[in-house]
Amino acid sequence: MRNSIHQRKRVSLIGMHLDRASPVALPQQIAAQMRDGILRGTLPAGTQFLGSREIARELGCSRMVVLSAWEILYAEGYLESMPRGGVSVATVHRNAAVPPPVPVDTSHIAGPISQRWQSLIGFTYDTNWESDFSPGAPDISTFPxxxxxxxxxxxxxxxxxxxxxxxxxxxxxxxxxxxxxxxxxxxxxxxxxxxxxxxxxxxxxxxxxxxxxxxxxxxxxxxxxxxxxxxxxxxxxxxxxxxxxxxxxxxxxxxxxxxxxxxxxxxxxxxxxxxxxxxxxxxxxxxxxxxxxxxxxxxxxxxxxxxxxxxxxxxxxxxxxxxxxxxxxxxxxxxxxxxxxxxxxxxxxxxxxxxxxxxxxxxxxxxxxxxxxxxxxxxxxxxxxRHLRRMRKIYAERQQALMTAITSYLPNDLSVAPCATGLHLVALFSDRLKARMTDTKAARLLKAAGLHVQPLSQNHLEIPIYSGLVLGYGRLKAEDAPRLIAKMAKILGAAKK
Incomplete structure (x- = not known):
């Protein structure tokens, strides 16, 4: 019996979906989904989990996020430490009320697909391809x-x-x-x-x-x-x-x-x-x-x-x-x-x-x-x-127009530096703007007003180091930059009230 316990297979959480655009913090999302599985019986008492580092890599988050989720469940009595290290599910009375799960859209995941692919398909990532500010979209209007x-x-x-x-x-x-x-x-x-x-x-x-x-x-x-x-x-x-x-x-x-x-x-x-x-x-x-x-x-x-x-x-x-x-x-x-x-x-x-x-x-x-x-x-x-030489000139003009507009309308909220290459800029949040909102909140506010931009934080696997907006200019007409950035400044400025 003792040997069978130590040889028990440790459970992965790779199929778990984390919504990085959600206002619910990642540790709370992990804790909520594990709690739901424990109460419903899909994670029975004695279930042992992989180490926090392995789970963090599977979920694409930092180890601290996983440890924070486990601390929540330790405090609530859902998890317990094993004698030789590790984490397992504690005995929990199943008649307890099951709390509502964190809202996760899984309607697009169907069929007997692997856990690895469930996590990929369920991952939300905003590409904003149709936006003036799409960071990866070239302008094809001048293509021969x-x-x-x-x-x-x-x-x-x-x-x-x-x-x-x-x-x-x-x-x-x-x-x-x-x-x-x-x-x-x-x-x-x-x-x-x-x-x-x-x-x-x-x-x-x-x-x-x-x-x-x-x-x-x-x-x-x-x-x-x-x-x-x-x-x-x-x-x-x-x-x-x-x-x-x-x-x-x-x-x-x-x-x-x-x-x-x-x-x-x-x-x-x-x-x-x-x-x-x-x-x-x-x-x-x-x-x-x-x-x-x-x-x-x-x-x-x-x-x-x-x-x-x-x-x-x-x-x-x-x-x-x-x-x-x-x-x-x-x-x-x-x-x-x-x-x-x-x-x-x-x-x-x-x-x-x-x-x-x-x-x-x-x-x-x-x-x-x-x-x-x-x-x-x-x-x-x-x-x-010939097309490449022509587009280099056009994109350089659009980059300059975007930088000038940001410097004019949002000098105290966003900072940008010129890039020698590419089709996008990163506008980093000032401490003043970070105190008012996250970049995901800013992106949601702007999108609701018709300006579709990407939050920089969605490109992080761990807790975001940087906060800002990814602004493409491949499709952005130079003459439109002042109008659009002025609109952005008005929206972000109004949000502090």
């Missing part, structure tokens, strides 16, 4: 659709028979050659076409890399705050996410080593960190590469929006410093052309190219051959570089 349509017609009317029947999973050779040339010209990244695997975008590339590199339970460093959609792919592959703070110099490598010295993979956005917009300094980059080399760790570099630099100086990619072939570089055409194109690429170390190609063939064979051929011609004829 005439040239693109002509090339699509030519490709469809005169298809290559080999490509119709047996296109390589690595992608069309002509497109891989054009991508290599493009990266050399735009990013200063020297690579061979044979190092490139064409994908269906960054999400597809990250999903492929995660599934092929990671085993269930492998630890992965992710930036804190960071790109939530990248976290989804990693979680779907069974990874344990380890949030590593980002400061003014980028990813804090020393803290990552302290938190997860046996990590298998690191995912970073070094040239233009999302969402803070910080560029990782050279010292940090070399520190990261050195540690990865010495500890057999792989690095995925998401070169997020780095084509849109607003200054003359180019921020070199991490891959360009990689001498030991540790970095896997991801790029996409979604922002520089259009999101619906669904074409991107991986620049991989030579040892990975054949493996990724075989893996791609097992998952979805290859991307559209017609789209690849048209894109190769579009690049070869110079249309992409």
């Amino acid at each position: 659709f005439g040239e693109w349509a002509r090339l699509l017609r030519q490709t469809s009317q005169q298809p290559d028979k080999h490509e119709c029947l047996d296109l390589s999973a690595a992608g069309l050779s002509e497109l891989r050659r054009e991508i290599a040339g493009f990266l050399g010209a735009v990013r200063g990244l020297v690579c061979m076409p044979e190092q490139i695997v064409v994908t269906s975008g960054t999400s597809s590339a990250l999903d492929l890399c995660s599934r092929m590199i990671l085993d269930h339970g492998d630890e992965v460093w992710v930036e804190e705050p960071g790109f939530v959609e990248a976290q989804w792919s990693l979680t779907a592959a069974g990874a344990k996410l380890v949030p590593v703070p980002v400061d003014g110099k980028g990813l804090c490598v020393a803290e990552g080593i302290r938190r997860a010295p046996h990590a298998k993979l690191i995912v970073v956005t070094p040239s233009h960190q999302y969402p803070l917009g910080i560029s990782m300094g050279l010292e940090r980059r070399l520190e990261l590469l050195d540690w990865a080399n010495r500890n057999d760790v792989w690095i995925i570099e998401d070169d997020y929006n780095s084509e849109f630099r607003h200054q003359d100086s180019m921020i070199a990619s991490l891959k360009s410093l990689d001498r030991e072939q540790r970095v896997i570089y991801l790029g996409t055409f979604s922002k520089i052309m259009m999101p619906s194109l669904r074409l991107g690429y991986i620049v991989a170390p030579e040892r990975f190219v054949e493996i990724f190609t075989r893996g791609r063939a097992r998952i979805d064979v290859h991307s559209s051959g017609v789209g690849q051929r048209a894109l190769a011609e579009f690049m070869r004829q110079g249309h992409l570089l």
